[in-house]
Amino acid sequence: MQTSQFIDENVENVPGWLLRDAAYLTLFLIDIQSRITTGSLMEIGVYGGKYLSILYQGSRSDPSAKIVLGIDVYTEISEDDVTSNIFAACGDASRLRLLKADSTTLKAETLLDQFMGMRPRFVSIDGSHMSEDVCSDLRLAESIIGNYGIIALDDFLNPLAIGVCGGFYKFFMNSKETLVPLAYGSNKLYLCTKASKSFYEDAIFRFVKDYEFLPTAQDFTSRQLRGRQWIEQEVLANKLLIL
Secondary structure, eight states: HHHHHHIIGGGGSSSSOOHHHHHHHHHHHHHHTTTTTOOOEEOOOOTTSSSHHHHHHHHTTTTTOOOOEEOOSSSOOOOOHHHHHHHHHHOOTTTTEEEEGGGGGGGHHHHHTTTTTTOSSSEOOOOOSSSHHHHHHHHHHHHOTTTTTTEEEEEETTTGGGGHHHHHHHHHOOOSSEEEEEEEEEEEOOOOOOOGGHHHHHHHHHHHHHTSSSSSHHHHHHHTTTTTTTEEEEETTEEEEEE
16 A cells, blocks of 8 residues: 555544644654664554554554554543444554553553563653653653664644653753664654664655655755755754754
């Protein structure tokens, strides 16, 4: 199935909110990532499974991605419905595992047990948008993320979810400095391990060239012609790309 068909037809029918360009970038990063590291994928805050379907589809060709884990309290949409949504979008849900829990109560050991000891390579955070909860989710993700890991933080800079920014800044003021900001675009902030930042920066420049039909790629290319300062900003002494 072509990527455009999957995003525009299959994912579009899954309940939730996801900007199209973010779907393309995530699938690209998951593919690039699978060439240099192994591990499963995880999301905190699943709702109907819209972004989780991206993680599931993107990891289908990776034998090491044996589990795609979705953590949620599942009060609005049930686990059965989420499973049905993933199956409808991806044509398969055999690797899907759903954990009903408040993510702020979970320990790293509990999640590593879910992954049979293997650290996840991609973690999406889209649960509670309260500052303390976002900080807690980031700490949890940092404690389990594998080498060359990526974390996607949803609703960063969204004024209707300002607690996400508060949680991000609180986390980085007290973090172990394992993670650094990588890029921001289409309502998501992407973080990566410090050692992998240059690799992923190069990958994003490749993404912009390969997906020049996307509005964010076109805008990035236009700004890039005006100088590096138009595509890169500094956050807490760390530079990140702005898509």
